[in-house]
Amino acid sequence: MLVLSRQRDESIMIGDNIVVTIVDIRGDKVRLGINAPPEIPVHRQEVYEAIQRENQRAARLEPGDAQGISRFAGRGNDGPTRPPEPPRR
Amino acid sequence: MRINTSRFGRIEVDAADILRFPSGLPGLEDCREWALLADSENDALGWLQSVSRGDVALAVVCPRRFVPDYQVRIPRSELSPLALTDMRQAQVVVVVGKTGTTLTLNLKAPIVINLEARTGRQVVASGELPLHYELSHHRTTLKKSA
Numbered sequence: 141m142l143v144l145s146r147q148r149d150e151s152i153m154i155g156d157n158i159v160v161t162i163v164d165i166r167g168d169k170v171r172l173g174i175n176a177p178p179e180i181p182v183h184r185q186e187v188y189e190a191i192q193r194e195n196q197r198a199a200r201l202e203p204g205d206a207q208g209i210s211r212f213a214g215r216g217n218d219g220p221t222r223p224p225e226p227p228r229r
Numbered sequence: 230m231r232i233n234t235s236r237f238g239r240i241e242v243d244a245a246d247i248l249r250f251p252s253g254l255p256g257l258e259d260c261r262e263w264a265l266l267a268d269s270e271n272d273a274l275g276w277l278q279s280v281s282r283g284d285v286a287l288a289v290v291c292p293r294r295f296v297p298d299y300q301v302r303i304p305r306s307e308l309s310p311l312a313l314t315d316m317r318q319a320q321v322v323v324v325v326g327k328t329g330t331t332l333t334l335n336l337k338a339p340i341v342i343n344l345e346a347r348t349g350r351q352v353v354a355s356g357e358l359p360l361h362y363e364l365s366h367h368r369t370t371l372k373k374s375a
Contacts, residue, residue: 213290
């Protein structure tokens with residue numbers, strides 16, 4: 141791993157279009173500012189890994205497991221998040 | 230287009246109905262093409278079925294039907310790959326999971342679909358939102374996001 145020392149308000153560049161700036165240092169916390177093109181997703185690693193694990197787990201759900209979910213459903217029409225209307229199986 | 234699925238048997242999907250997820254989904258990066266199916270027994274439930282992997286499908290629901298106060302804030306950088314010109318083109322669904330016998334909703338990472346362009350993306354919403362929101366009869370109020 142490349143290790144660089146930086147002070148507050150200093151930056152590093154990754155490639156020619158990603159800039160990571162040390163915005164603040166307080167105790168054991170560092171605040172980073174990240175400038176990256178929109179097609180480069182930036183995530184907190186532990187959040188991203190938790191989402192990966194959750195998707196892999198959720199992908200094992202069977203139709204039988206999900207039955208009964210309608211017991212918790214409220215009324216349907218709520219504008220932009222209305223229920224899917226895909227082809228019926 | 231025909232997909233041999235482990236859950237629903239062989240299904241026929243119109244090629245025009247295929248949703249493209251250019252980045253895949255976290256943890257399922259190789260699944261770029263999905264079909265959104267309605268559950269035949271359950272009108273609150275849909276299934277995102279992977280086109281390339283018949284064994285991979287995610288149960289999805291419209292979050293506001295289950296969590297009326299769910300308000301999702303998504304960083305612009307997360308949405309820009311979807312090229313939405315009008316938010317009315319966007320459909321937001323969340324993935325259903327299960328912890329023990331309790332069904333959960335992933336409110337932290339909703340899936341946003343551009344219905345016009347047939348593209349989709351799972352995004353990471355801003356603020357404190359649960360990855361496992363437990364469905365129960367006692368409505369819990371979402372913590373205000375930071």
